[in-house]
Amino acid sequence: MSFDFDIVLRTLPAMLQGLVLTVEIAVWGFVVAVVLGLLVAVLGLARYRTPRWIASAWLALMRGVPLLVFMYWVYYGLPQLTGATIGSFAAAVVALGLTGSAYMGEVFRAGLLAVDPGQQEAADALGLPRSTAFWRVVLPQAARFMVAPSVNVFVGLLKGATIVSVIGVADMLYIAKKVSVQTFTPFELYTTAGLILVVITVAVALLGFVVERRLDRGRVRHA
Amino acid sequence: MTANTPGDDVLVRLRGIRKAFGANVVLDGVDLDVRAGEVLVLLGPSGSGKSTLLRTVNMLTPPDAGTVEFDGEVLVPPASRWPWAYRRQSARLARHRREMGMVFQHFNVFPHMSVLRNITLALRSAQGLSKADAEAVALERLRAVSLAEKASAYPDSLSGGQKQRLAIARALALAPKLMLFDEATSALDPELVKGVLDEMRALAGSGMTMIVVTHEIQFAKEVADRVVFMEHGRIVEEGPAAQFDEPREQRTREFLRALSS
Numbered sequence: 001m002s003f004d005f006d007i008v009l010r011t012l013p014a015m016l017q018g019l020v021l022t023v024e025i026a027v028w029g030f031v032v033a034v035v036l037g038l039l040v041a042v043l044g045l046a047r048y049r050t051p052r053w054i055a056s057a058w059l060a061l062m063r064g065v066p067l068l069v070f071m072y073w074v075y076y077g078l079p080q081l082t083g084a085t086i087g088s089f090a091a092a093v094v095a096l097g098l099t100g101s102a103y104m105g106e107v108f109r110a111g112l113l114a115v116d117p118g119q120q121e122a123a124d125a126l127g128l129p130r131s132t133a134f135w136r137v138v139l140p141q142a143a144r145f146m147v148a149p150s151v152n153v154f155v156g157l158l159k160g161a162t163i164v165s166v167i168g169v170a171d172m173l174y175i176a177k178k179v180s181v182q183t184f185t186p187f188e189l190y191t192t193a194g195l196i197l198v199v200i201t202v203a204v205a206l207l208g209f210v211v212e213r214r215l216d217r218g219r220v221r222h223a
Numbered sequence: 224m225t226a227n228t229p230g231d232d233v234l235v236r237l238r239g240i241r242k243a244f245g246a247n248v249v250l251d252g253v254d255l256d257v258r259a260g261e262v263l264v265l266l267g268p269s270g271s272g273k274s275t276l277l278r279t280v281n282m283l284t285p286p287d288a289g290t291v292e293f294d295g296e297v298l299v300p301p302a303s304r305w306p307w308a309y310r311r312q313s314a315r316l317a318r319h320r321r322e323m324g325m326v327f328q329h330f331n332v333f334p335h336m337s338v339l340r341n342i343t344l345a346l347r348s349a350q351g352l353s354k355a356d357a358e359a360v361a362l363e364r365l366r367a368v369s370l371a372e373k374a375s376a377y378p379d380s381l382s383g384g385q386k387q388r389l390a391i392a393r394a395l396a397l398a399p400k401l402m403l404f405d406e407a408t409s410a411l412d413p414e415l416v417k418g419v420l421d422e423m424r425a426l427a428g429s430g431m432t433m434i435v436v437t438h439e440i441q442f443a444k445e446v447a448d449r450v451v452f453m454e455h456g457r458i459v460e461e462g463p464a465a466q467f468d469e470p471r472e473q474r475t476r477e478f479l480r481a482l483s484s
Protein backbone atom coordinates (compact mmCIF):
# COMPACT_ATOMS: atom_id res chain seq x y z
CA MET A 1 0.00 0.00 0.00
CA SER A 2 1.04 3.60 -0.38
CA PHE A 3 0.84 6.37 2.18
CA ASP A 4 -1.92 8.78 1.16
CA PHE A 5 -0.38 12.18 1.90
CA ASP A 6 -3.22 13.90 0.16
CA ILE A 7 -5.80 12.81 2.68
CA VAL A 8 -3.46 13.81 5.50
CA LEU A 9 -3.07 17.31 4.10
CA ARG A 10 -6.78 17.67 3.48
CA THR A 11 -7.75 16.46 6.95
CA LEU A 12 -4.99 18.23 8.84
CA PRO A 13 -6.76 21.61 9.29
CA ALA A 14 -9.78 19.94 10.83
CA MET A 15 -7.59 17.71 12.97
CA LEU A 16 -5.59 20.66 14.23
CA GLN A 17 -8.81 22.42 15.16
CA GLY A 18 -9.75 19.34 17.12
CA LEU A 19 -6.29 19.32 18.63
CA VAL A 20 -6.83 22.81 20.01
CA LEU A 21 -9.81 21.40 21.92
CA THR A 22 -7.75 18.47 23.22
CA VAL A 23 -4.97 20.75 24.39
CA GLU A 24 -7.42 23.21 25.94
CA ILE A 25 -9.04 20.41 27.89
CA ALA A 26 -5.67 19.13 29.05
CA VAL A 27 -4.45 22.60 30.05
CA TRP A 28 -7.60 23.49 31.99
CA GLY A 29 -7.60 20.04 33.54
CA PHE A 30 -4.00 20.62 34.58
CA VAL A 31 -4.83 24.01 36.10
CA VAL A 32 -7.57 22.39 38.17
CA ALA A 33 -5.17 19.58 39.09
CA VAL A 34 -2.49 22.00 40.27
CA VAL A 35 -4.80 24.08 42.45
CA LEU A 36 -6.61 21.10 43.98
CA GLY A 37 -3.36 19.15 44.13
CA LEU A 38 -1.77 21.77 46.34
CA LEU A 39 -4.78 21.48 48.63
CA VAL A 40 -4.52 17.67 48.63
CA ALA A 41 -0.81 17.91 49.49
CA VAL A 42 -1.42 20.35 52.33
CA LEU A 43 -4.16 18.05 53.67
CA GLY A 44 -1.83 15.08 53.30
CA LEU A 45 0.89 16.79 55.35
CA ALA A 46 -1.47 18.20 57.97
CA ARG A 47 -0.96 17.74 61.70
CA TYR A 48 -4.46 16.38 62.09
CA ARG A 49 -5.49 12.86 61.23
CA THR A 50 -8.77 13.65 59.51
CA PRO A 51 -7.37 15.77 56.66
CA ARG A 52 -4.58 13.26 56.12
CA TRP A 53 -7.19 10.54 55.88
CA ILE A 54 -9.22 12.56 53.38
CA ALA A 55 -6.12 13.09 51.22
CA SER A 56 -5.24 9.40 51.08
CA ALA A 57 -8.85 8.40 50.43
CA TRP A 58 -8.93 10.89 47.55
CA LEU A 59 -5.72 9.46 46.12
CA ALA A 60 -6.99 5.89 46.39
CA LEU A 61 -10.28 6.83 44.73
CA MET A 62 -8.83 8.87 41.88
CA ARG A 63 -6.06 6.41 41.16
CA GLY A 64 -8.45 3.48 41.21
CA VAL A 65 -11.21 4.75 38.93
CA PRO A 66 -10.34 4.45 35.21
CA LEU A 67 -10.52 7.81 33.47
CA LEU A 68 -13.02 6.50 30.93
CA VAL A 69 -15.40 5.37 33.66
CA PHE A 70 -14.93 8.64 35.51
CA MET A 71 -15.67 10.70 32.41
CA TYR A 72 -18.88 8.76 31.81
CA TRP A 73 -19.74 9.21 35.45
CA VAL A 74 -19.28 12.98 35.37
CA TYR A 75 -21.01 13.44 32.01
CA TYR A 76 -23.92 11.00 32.34
CA GLY A 77 -23.99 10.03 35.99
CA LEU A 78 -23.78 13.38 37.76
CA PRO A 79 -26.65 15.01 35.82
CA GLN A 80 -28.88 12.12 36.84
CA LEU A 81 -27.95 12.83 40.47
CA THR A 82 -28.13 16.63 40.35
CA GLY A 83 -30.68 17.20 37.63
CA ALA A 84 -28.37 19.78 35.97
CA THR A 85 -26.66 18.91 32.72
CA ILE A 86 -22.99 19.53 32.13
CA GLY A 87 -21.33 20.31 28.79
CA SER A 88 -18.98 17.71 27.36
CA PHE A 89 -16.01 20.14 27.44
CA ALA A 90 -16.63 20.98 31.10
CA ALA A 91 -17.16 17.33 31.98
CA ALA A 92 -13.82 16.42 30.40
CA VAL A 93 -12.03 19.21 32.29
CA VAL A 94 -13.62 18.16 35.57
CA ALA A 95 -12.79 14.49 35.09
CA LEU A 96 -9.18 15.22 34.11
CA GLY A 97 -8.73 17.89 36.76
CA LEU A 98 -9.99 15.75 39.62
CA THR A 99 -7.96 12.74 38.48
CA GLY A 100 -4.90 14.93 38.05
CA SER A 101 -5.36 16.52 41.47
CA ALA A 102 -4.55 13.23 43.17
CA TYR A 103 -1.38 12.81 41.11
CA MET A 104 -0.37 16.46 41.53
CA GLY A 105 -1.03 16.09 45.24
CA GLU A 106 1.57 13.35 45.34
CA VAL A 107 3.97 15.44 43.25
CA PHE A 108 3.63 18.38 45.63
CA ARG A 109 3.90 16.19 48.71
CA ALA A 110 7.04 14.43 47.51
CA GLY A 111 8.55 17.76 46.46
CA LEU A 112 7.86 19.37 49.83
CA LEU A 113 9.32 16.39 51.66
CA ALA A 114 12.45 16.49 49.47
CA VAL A 115 13.43 19.93 50.78
CA ASP A 116 16.14 19.84 53.44
CA PRO A 117 14.32 19.93 56.81
CA GLY A 118 17.01 22.35 57.98
CA GLN A 119 15.33 25.00 55.83
CA GLN A 120 12.07 24.82 57.78
CA GLU A 121 14.08 24.75 61.00
CA ALA A 122 15.99 27.87 60.01
CA ALA A 123 12.70 29.58 59.19
CA ASP A 124 11.26 28.48 62.55
CA ALA A 125 14.36 29.59 64.43
CA LEU A 126 14.07 33.03 62.80
CA GLY A 127 10.49 33.27 63.99
CA LEU A 128 9.13 33.58 60.45
CA PRO A 129 5.34 33.36 60.23
CA ARG A 130 4.26 29.90 59.14
CA SER A 131 2.84 31.19 55.86
CA THR A 132 6.11 32.96 55.02
CA ALA A 133 8.08 29.82 55.79
CA PHE A 134 5.85 27.84 53.43
CA TRP A 135 5.44 30.25 50.51
CA ARG A 136 8.88 31.90 50.58
CA VAL A 137 11.23 29.27 51.94
CA VAL A 138 9.97 25.72 51.45
CA LEU A 139 7.69 25.82 48.40
CA PRO A 140 10.14 27.63 46.07
CA GLN A 141 12.77 25.02 46.83
CA ALA A 142 10.28 22.20 46.46
CA ALA A 143 9.30 23.61 43.05
CA ARG A 144 12.62 22.50 41.67
CA PHE A 145 11.74 18.88 42.47
CA MET A 146 8.22 19.22 41.13
CA VAL A 147 8.86 20.28 37.55
CA ALA A 148 9.81 16.95 35.99
CA PRO A 149 7.03 14.91 37.65
CA SER A 150 4.55 17.69 36.80
CA VAL A 151 5.49 17.33 33.15
CA ASN A 152 4.66 13.64 33.49
CA VAL A 153 1.28 14.42 35.00
CA PHE A 154 0.52 16.92 32.24
CA VAL A 155 1.49 14.41 29.55
CA GLY A 156 -0.73 11.88 31.29
CA LEU A 157 -3.62 14.34 31.22
CA LEU A 158 -2.96 15.16 27.57
CA LYS A 159 -3.16 11.48 26.70
CA GLY A 160 -6.23 11.20 28.88
CA ALA A 161 -7.74 14.08 26.93
CA THR A 162 -7.61 12.03 23.73
CA ILE A 163 -10.58 9.93 24.85
CA VAL A 164 -12.97 12.86 25.17
CA SER A 165 -14.75 11.90 21.94
CA VAL A 166 -16.53 9.24 24.00
CA ILE A 167 -18.60 11.99 25.57
CA GLY A 168 -19.02 13.81 22.28
CA VAL A 169 -16.19 16.32 22.11
CA ALA A 170 -15.20 16.75 18.45
CA ASP A 171 -11.47 16.51 19.15
CA MET A 172 -8.62 15.51 16.87
CA LEU A 173 -9.24 11.80 17.20
CA TYR A 174 -12.93 12.22 16.57
CA ILE A 175 -12.07 13.89 13.22
CA ALA A 176 -9.45 11.28 12.41
CA LYS A 177 -11.91 8.49 13.07
CA LYS A 178 -14.74 10.07 11.07
CA VAL A 179 -12.59 10.81 8.04
CA SER A 180 -10.73 7.52 8.09
CA VAL A 181 -13.96 5.55 8.15
CA GLN A 182 -15.20 7.48 5.11
CA THR A 183 -11.95 7.24 3.16
CA PHE A 184 -10.43 3.97 4.50
CA THR A 185 -7.24 5.74 5.61
CA PRO A 186 -6.92 4.81 9.29
CA PHE A 187 -3.19 4.20 8.97
CA GLU A 188 -2.46 7.66 7.59
CA LEU A 189 -4.69 9.59 9.97
CA TYR A 190 -3.87 7.75 13.20
CA THR A 191 -0.16 7.95 12.39
CA THR A 192 -0.57 11.69 11.93
CA ALA A 193 -2.52 12.04 15.16
CA GLY A 194 0.09 10.04 17.05
CA LEU A 195 3.00 12.06 15.69
CA ILE A 196 1.28 15.34 16.51
CA LEU A 197 0.88 14.21 20.13
CA VAL A 198 4.52 13.17 20.27
CA VAL A 199 5.55 16.63 19.06
CA ILE A 200 3.44 18.25 21.75
CA THR A 201 4.78 16.08 24.56
CA VAL A 202 8.35 16.78 23.46
CA ALA A 203 7.58 20.51 23.42
CA VAL A 204 6.13 20.28 26.93
CA ALA A 205 9.19 18.40 28.16
CA LEU A 206 11.41 21.12 26.72
CA LEU A 207 9.31 23.77 28.43
CA GLY A 208 9.76 21.88 31.70
CA PHE A 209 13.49 21.87 31.11
CA VAL A 210 13.50 25.65 30.61
CA VAL A 211 11.50 26.13 33.80
CA GLU A 212 13.97 23.96 35.70
CA ARG A 213 16.84 26.09 34.47
CA ARG A 214 15.05 29.21 35.64
CA LEU A 215 14.54 27.70 39.08
CA ASP A 216 18.23 26.84 39.20
CA ARG A 217 19.10 30.51 38.92
CA GLY A 218 21.89 31.28 41.33
CA ARG A 219 22.62 27.62 41.94
CA VAL A 220 25.89 25.99 41.13
CA ARG A 221 25.14 23.00 38.96
CA HIS A 222 26.79 19.92 40.37
CA ALA A 223 26.93 17.97 37.15
CA MET B 224 37.25 36.98 83.88
CA THR B 225 35.79 38.48 80.74
CA ALA B 226 35.26 42.18 80.34
CA ASN B 227 31.49 41.84 80.42
CA THR B 228 30.63 40.31 83.72
CA PRO B 229 27.17 38.79 83.41
CA GLY B 230 24.43 40.30 85.49
CA ASP B 231 22.27 38.47 87.97
CA ASP B 232 19.11 38.39 85.90
CA VAL B 233 18.44 35.00 84.38
CA LEU B 234 17.59 35.09 80.68
CA VAL B 235 17.09 31.36 80.17
CA ARG B 236 15.87 29.04 82.90
CA LEU B 237 15.59 25.32 82.18
CA ARG B 238 13.94 23.11 84.77
CA GLY B 239 13.63 19.33 84.73
CA ILE B 240 14.05 19.04 80.96
CA ARG B 241 13.41 15.53 79.74
CA LYS B 242 13.35 14.27 76.18
CA ALA B 243 13.24 10.77 74.78
CA PHE B 244 13.18 9.60 71.18
CA GLY B 245 11.33 6.32 71.51
CA ALA B 246 13.16 4.33 74.18
CA ASN B 247 16.28 6.49 73.84
CA VAL B 248 16.32 8.94 76.76
CA VAL B 249 18.32 11.87 75.43
CA LEU B 250 17.74 14.49 78.13
CA ASP B 251 17.31 13.10 81.60
CA GLY B 252 16.28 15.97 83.83
CA VAL B 253 18.39 19.01 83.01
CA ASP B 254 18.31 22.17 85.15
CA LEU B 255 20.24 25.13 83.83
CA ASP B 256 20.20 28.90 84.23
CA VAL B 257 21.84 31.25 81.79
CA ARG B 258 22.25 34.82 82.95
CA ALA B 259 21.97 37.83 80.69
CA GLY B 260 25.36 38.57 79.14
CA GLU B 261 26.74 35.16 79.97
CA VAL B 262 28.61 32.99 77.49
CA LEU B 263 27.90 29.37 78.29
CA VAL B 264 29.75 26.57 76.52
CA LEU B 265 28.25 23.08 76.37
CA LEU B 266 30.76 20.25 76.13
CA GLY B 267 30.22 16.54 76.02
CA PRO B 268 30.76 13.40 73.97
CA SER B 269 28.79 12.71 70.81
CA GLY B 270 25.22 11.72 71.60
CA SER B 271 25.26 13.24 75.08
CA GLY B 272 22.33 15.50 74.19
CA LYS B 273 24.02 18.87 73.60
CA SER B 274 22.21 19.64 70.36
CA THR B 275 18.92 18.42 71.73
CA LEU B 276 19.28 20.61 74.81
CA LEU B 277 20.11 23.63 72.67
CA ARG B 278 17.07 22.94 70.49
CA THR B 279 14.74 22.76 73.46
CA VAL B 280 15.65 26.36 74.28
CA ASN B 281 13.92 27.63 71.13
CA MET B 282 11.48 24.72 70.98
CA LEU B 283 12.76 23.29 67.72
CA THR B 284 12.66 20.17 69.87
CA PRO B 285 9.93 20.60 72.49
CA PRO B 286 10.81 18.68 75.66
CA ASP B 287 8.58 15.86 76.92
CA ALA B 288 8.68 17.30 80.41
CA GLY B 289 10.12 20.32 82.18
CA THR B 290 9.88 24.02 81.48
CA VAL B 291 11.84 26.47 79.40
CA GLU B 292 11.62 30.05 80.59
CA PHE B 293 12.95 32.79 78.35
CA ASP B 294 13.12 36.39 79.50
CA GLY B 295 10.67 35.63 82.28
CA GLU B 296 8.10 33.86 80.12
CA VAL B 297 7.43 30.14 79.87
CA LEU B 298 7.66 28.92 76.29
CA VAL B 299 4.79 26.79 75.10
CA PRO B 300 5.19 24.67 71.97
CA PRO B 301 2.14 24.91 69.70
CA ALA B 302 0.13 21.79 70.48
CA SER B 303 -3.51 22.76 70.53
CA ARG B 304 -5.81 20.60 68.47
CA TRP B 305 -7.83 23.66 67.55
CA PRO B 306 -6.43 25.44 64.50
CA TRP B 307 -7.06 28.98 65.79
CA ALA B 308 -5.47 28.24 69.17
CA TYR B 309 -2.59 26.54 67.39
CA ARG B 310 -2.11 29.66 65.29
CA ARG B 311 -2.06 31.87 68.36
CA GLN B 312 0.48 29.58 70.04
CA SER B 313 2.70 29.53 66.93
CA ALA B 314 2.61 33.29 66.64
CA ARG B 315 3.56 33.69 70.29
CA LEU B 316 6.43 31.23 70.00
CA ALA B 317 7.60 32.91 66.78
CA ARG B 318 7.71 36.23 68.64
CA HIS B 319 10.01 34.68 71.27
CA ARG B 320 12.12 32.97 68.64
CA ARG B 321 12.85 36.31 67.00
CA GLU B 322 14.64 37.20 70.21
CA MET B 323 16.87 34.13 70.01
CA GLY B 324 19.15 33.62 67.05
CA MET B 325 20.31 30.14 66.15
CA VAL B 326 23.34 29.15 64.09
CA PHE B 327 23.41 25.61 62.73
CA GLN B 328 26.27 23.30 61.90
CA HIS B 329 25.19 23.15 58.25
CA PHE B 330 24.39 26.88 57.98
CA ASN B 331 20.85 26.40 56.66
CA VAL B 332 21.04 29.59 54.63
CA PHE B 333 18.26 29.95 52.04
CA PRO B 334 19.91 28.86 48.77
CA HIS B 335 17.21 30.24 46.46
CA MET B 336 17.55 33.85 47.56
CA SER B 337 20.32 36.37 47.35
CA VAL B 338 22.54 37.00 50.36
CA LEU B 339 20.69 40.25 51.00
CA ARG B 340 17.24 38.62 50.78
CA ASN B 341 18.37 35.93 53.23
CA ILE B 342 18.53 38.70 55.79
CA THR B 343 15.67 40.96 54.73
CA LEU B 344 13.09 38.15 54.63
CA ALA B 345 12.57 38.00 58.39
CA LEU B 346 12.97 41.75 58.81
CA ARG B 347 10.19 42.39 56.34
CA SER B 348 7.75 39.54 56.91
CA ALA B 349 8.17 39.12 60.66
CA GLN B 350 9.20 42.56 61.83
CA GLY B 351 7.32 44.48 59.19
CA LEU B 352 10.16 46.76 58.10
CA SER B 353 9.88 48.50 54.75
CA LYS B 354 12.05 47.20 51.92
CA ALA B 355 14.44 50.15 52.20
CA ASP B 356 14.76 49.90 55.99
CA ALA B 357 15.25 46.14 55.87
CA GLU B 358 17.95 46.47 53.23
CA ALA B 359 19.71 49.14 55.24
CA VAL B 360 19.79 46.91 58.32
CA ALA B 361 20.85 43.90 56.24
CA LEU B 362 23.69 45.76 54.56
CA GLU B 363 24.96 46.97 57.89
CA ARG B 364 24.92 43.41 59.20
CA LEU B 365 26.69 42.15 56.10
CA ARG B 366 29.34 44.82 56.46
CA ALA B 367 29.93 43.66 60.04
CA VAL B 368 30.80 40.17 58.77
CA SER B 369 32.69 41.46 55.71
CA LEU B 370 30.09 40.22 53.23
CA ALA B 371 28.68 43.53 51.99
CA GLU B 372 30.12 43.10 48.51
CA LYS B 373 28.34 39.73 48.25
CA ALA B 374 24.89 41.22 48.90
CA SER B 375 23.47 40.32 45.51
CA ALA B 376 25.28 36.98 45.19
CA TYR B 377 23.60 33.64 45.86
CA PRO B 378 24.77 31.45 48.75
CA ASP B 379 26.09 28.75 46.41
CA SER B 380 28.85 31.11 45.35
CA LEU B 381 30.03 31.57 48.95
CA SER B 382 32.58 29.50 50.84
CA GLY B 383 31.45 27.55 53.89
CA GLY B 384 32.91 30.18 56.17
CA GLN B 385 31.08 32.94 54.31
CA LYS B 386 27.82 30.98 54.46
CA GLN B 387 28.19 30.63 58.20
CA ARG B 388 28.95 34.31 58.60
CA LEU B 389 25.85 35.03 56.54
CA ALA B 390 23.86 32.78 58.88
CA ILE B 391 25.24 34.70 61.86
CA ALA B 392 24.39 38.04 60.23
CA ARG B 393 20.90 36.75 59.42
CA ALA B 394 20.29 35.82 63.06
CA LEU B 395 21.78 39.04 64.44
CA ALA B 396 19.70 41.25 62.13
CA LEU B 397 16.69 40.60 64.35
CA ALA B 398 18.63 42.00 67.32
CA PRO B 399 18.17 38.90 69.48
CA LYS B 400 18.82 38.77 73.22
CA LEU B 401 20.29 35.30 72.98
CA MET B 402 22.37 33.43 70.42
CA LEU B 403 22.49 29.65 70.16
CA PHE B 404 25.42 28.06 68.32
CA ASP B 405 25.39 24.35 67.49
CA GLU B 406 28.86 23.34 66.31
CA ALA B 407 29.01 26.36 64.05
CA THR B 408 32.49 25.47 62.78
CA SER B 409 32.31 21.65 62.59
CA ALA B 410 31.38 21.55 58.90
CA LEU B 411 34.08 24.01 57.85
CA ASP B 412 37.44 23.41 56.24
CA PRO B 413 40.16 24.08 58.83
CA GLU B 414 41.35 27.30 57.19
CA LEU B 415 37.82 28.77 57.36
CA VAL B 416 37.24 28.06 61.04
CA LYS B 417 39.08 31.09 62.33
CA GLY B 418 36.92 33.66 60.52
CA VAL B 419 33.76 32.26 62.07
CA LEU B 420 35.31 31.92 65.53
CA ASP B 421 36.43 35.55 65.24
CA GLU B 422 32.82 36.63 64.69
CA MET B 423 31.69 34.59 67.69
CA ARG B 424 34.51 35.98 69.81
CA ALA B 425 33.56 39.55 68.89
CA LEU B 426 29.94 38.82 69.68
CA ALA B 427 30.86 37.37 73.07
CA GLY B 428 32.96 40.46 73.73
CA SER B 429 30.01 42.71 72.89
CA GLY B 430 28.03 41.29 75.80
CA MET B 431 25.69 38.99 73.86
CA THR B 432 24.21 36.13 75.85
CA MET B 433 25.32 32.93 74.15
CA ILE B 434 24.93 29.19 74.50
CA VAL B 435 27.66 27.55 72.46
CA VAL B 436 28.08 23.89 71.60
CA THR B 437 31.59 23.39 70.30
CA HIS B 438 34.51 21.03 70.18
CA GLU B 439 36.97 23.93 69.85
CA ILE B 440 38.25 23.56 73.39
CA GLN B 441 40.76 26.39 73.17
CA PHE B 442 38.08 28.76 71.94
CA ALA B 443 35.73 27.54 74.65
CA LYS B 444 38.21 28.34 77.41
CA GLU B 445 38.81 31.74 75.92
CA VAL B 446 35.21 32.98 75.56
CA ALA B 447 33.26 30.97 78.12
CA ASP B 448 32.10 32.51 81.36
CA ARG B 449 30.95 29.06 82.34
CA VAL B 450 31.37 25.58 80.94
CA VAL B 451 28.86 22.78 81.29
CA PHE B 452 29.89 19.19 80.70
CA MET B 453 27.12 16.78 79.69
CA GLU B 454 26.92 13.03 79.41
CA HIS B 455 23.96 10.68 78.86
CA GLY B 456 21.54 13.58 78.92
CA ARG B 457 22.65 14.91 82.29
CA ILE B 458 24.91 17.69 83.44
CA VAL B 459 27.98 16.02 84.94
CA GLU B 460 29.99 19.07 85.89
CA GLU B 461 29.76 22.80 85.49
CA GLY B 462 31.88 25.73 86.50
CA PRO B 463 34.00 28.63 85.28
CA ALA B 464 36.17 27.95 82.25
CA ALA B 465 39.30 27.81 84.40
CA GLN B 466 37.91 24.82 86.29
CA PHE B 467 38.23 22.76 83.13
CA ASP B 468 42.01 22.94 83.35
CA GLU B 469 41.57 20.78 86.46
CA PRO B 470 38.18 19.09 86.13
CA ARG B 471 36.72 17.56 89.27
CA GLU B 472 34.99 14.66 87.56
CA GLN B 473 36.85 11.68 86.17
CA ARG B 474 34.59 11.58 83.07
CA THR B 475 35.31 15.21 82.26
CA ARG B 476 39.05 14.60 82.51
CA GLU B 477 38.83 11.62 80.17
CA PHE B 478 36.75 13.56 77.68
CA LEU B 479 39.10 16.55 77.62
CA ARG B 480 42.12 14.31 77.29
CA ALA B 481 40.56 12.48 74.34
CA LEU B 482 39.70 15.82 72.74
CA SER B 483 43.18 17.26 73.00
CA SER B 484 44.99 14.11 71.86
Ligand SMILES: Nc1ncnc2c1ncn2[C@@H]1O[C@H](COP(=O)(O)OP(=O)(O)OP(=O)(O)O)[C@@H](O)[C@H]1O
Nearest residue numbers: 244247249267268269270271272273274275276406
Ligand atom coordinates in the same frame (compact mmCIF):
# COMPACT_ATOMS: atom_id res chain seq x y z
N1 LIG C 1 15.16 13.67 65.82
C1 LIG C 1 15.70 12.62 66.45
N2 LIG C 1 15.12 11.41 66.37
C2 LIG C 1 15.65 10.35 67.01
N3 LIG C 1 16.76 10.39 67.75
C3 LIG C 1 17.39 11.56 67.87
C4 LIG C 1 16.90 12.74 67.22
N4 LIG C 1 17.74 13.77 67.51
C5 LIG C 1 18.70 13.24 68.29
N5 LIG C 1 18.50 11.92 68.52
C6 LIG C 1 19.33 11.06 69.36
O1 LIG C 1 19.52 11.70 70.57
C7 LIG C 1 20.83 11.47 71.06
C8 LIG C 1 21.50 12.78 71.40
O2 LIG C 1 21.63 13.54 70.22
P1 LIG C 1 22.26 14.98 70.19
O3 LIG C 1 22.26 15.37 68.76
O4 LIG C 1 21.55 15.86 71.13
O5 LIG C 1 23.72 14.70 70.71
P2 LIG C 1 24.98 15.66 70.69
O6 LIG C 1 25.48 15.74 72.07
O7 LIG C 1 24.64 16.94 70.01
O8 LIG C 1 26.02 14.84 69.81
P3 LIG C 1 27.03 15.33 68.68
O9 LIG C 1 28.27 15.81 69.40
O10 LIG C 1 27.30 14.09 67.90
O11 LIG C 1 26.37 16.40 67.88
C9 LIG C 1 21.55 10.67 70.02
O12 LIG C 1 21.52 9.32 70.42
C10 LIG C 1 20.71 10.86 68.77
O13 LIG C 1 20.75 9.73 67.97
Ligand SMILES: [Mg+2]
Nearest residue numbers: 273274275406
Ligand atom coordinates in the same frame (compact mmCIF):
# COMPACT_ATOMS: atom_id res chain seq x y z
MG1 LIG D 1 25.11 17.85 68.18
